[in-house]
Amino acid sequence: MGQKIHPKAVRLGYIQDWESKWFSLKDMPALIGEDFKIRSLVKNQFRQAAISWVGIERAGSYLRVNIHTARPGVVIGKKGVDIEAIKSQIENLTSRKTFVNVVEIKEPELDARLVAEAIAIQLEKRAAYRRTLKRTMERTIQAGALGIKVMVSGRLNGNEIARREWMREGRVPLHTFCADIDYGLAEAHTMAGLIGVKVWIFKKEHFVKSHKELLTMAKKALEAVAEAAPAAEAPATIAARGDAEPGAAGPRPEPPRDSGPHPEDGSPAALEQGPTADMDADEGRRA
CATH class of the missing domain: 3.30.1140.32 (Ribosomal protein S3, C-terminal domain)
Structure with missing residues (x-):
């Protein structure tokens, strides 16, 4: 599809704009014919002026013609004689108050x-x-x-x-x-x-970030992360220091753990170890 259709027509309203900016319900065919005559008149009048395109705007009884050219001096003429002549011809053709603007194309290449x-x-x-x-x-x-x-x-x-x-x-x-x-x-x-x-x-x-823009976005993101890091570490530091109120009771110490079972506990391990310890003591006395 992109190989066959006009590249500007498929992009109108998206990244391209219309060369004619006006709207009419009843006089649409007549105004389109007027636009064609105006563009033909301008291009035939200034064949050596390197005119790229002619924009036309209508509002009520007023008409504005924007001539985009790489040689604005040729269109304007000496003391504006040529541009005044084309303005009069367009007014006679359309019977409207006409304004002609010359827009220079800075990069014709x-x-x-x-x-x-x-x-x-x-x-x-x-x-x-x-x-x-x-x-x-x-x-x-x-x-x-x-x-x-x-x-x-x-x-x-x-x-x-x-x-x-x-x-x-x-x-x-x-x-x-x-x-x-x-x-x-x-x-x-x-x-x-x-x-x-x-x-x-x-x-x-369009709508694609350049390499320079991506580097700028990455730099801003790193700066935001660096600014947010100290604020996140502050509550953790306060909790680690244990800033408690004066006179508040601290944590209770844990009771010491016994190394082994006692016979008084009544556990099976203590009962098994009790008689064995007494027998060892008697054998030591006899020896």
Whole structure:
């Protein structure tokens, strides 16, 4: 299941969030169409701005568009001319008061869509696909990713027969729901035809303690045990010292134990030993 379904779709509401945040009972199809037009308008307007995704939020008659890009200066333009132009176009399209925010992507090497577009650009320049994939994967791993998988399909290197090839480095656990896996798709338009590029990037794993966090938890547990040990030993020390009140009677001494039985006790052992002792005394006198 994890190999076929979209990695973000299967994790929505768990560790992934929706790109469109609004709700409507009656106008759902129309608003979905508006979202598609807004995203197409933004990406066509800023083809060289390295835009990863566009978030859309609606509240009443207000609309907010969040543009996530690795080149915010290209989107904003000189003195904000370009962003004001796209804002006016969106308002004319939707008839809503629109606010446009530009969010910078600080690590584009960890964004699957930007990585896929970078590979597609290199393939359009007739670069060898194996070398391109290896270099891209090395940069992504060096940026801090735990794993990356890249798949290209089409007439690779201009071959007559189309084929599909993929490369992977590190771990990409598609079946693990708590694994933060980013997915991106791009197309390279070459002289031989269309080449599709798919990228999966395993960033981190949620709800799992790191090695540093585990060491910190163990240290705190040891400190708690060390603090609780003196408090537990205090009552035992007081009982051992026998702190009693003055004038209190101590324990009675045990009576001395006899080494052997006496004839006066009337026990069978004493009766058997009594005549034997008298006979020994008489024999001593005769001698």
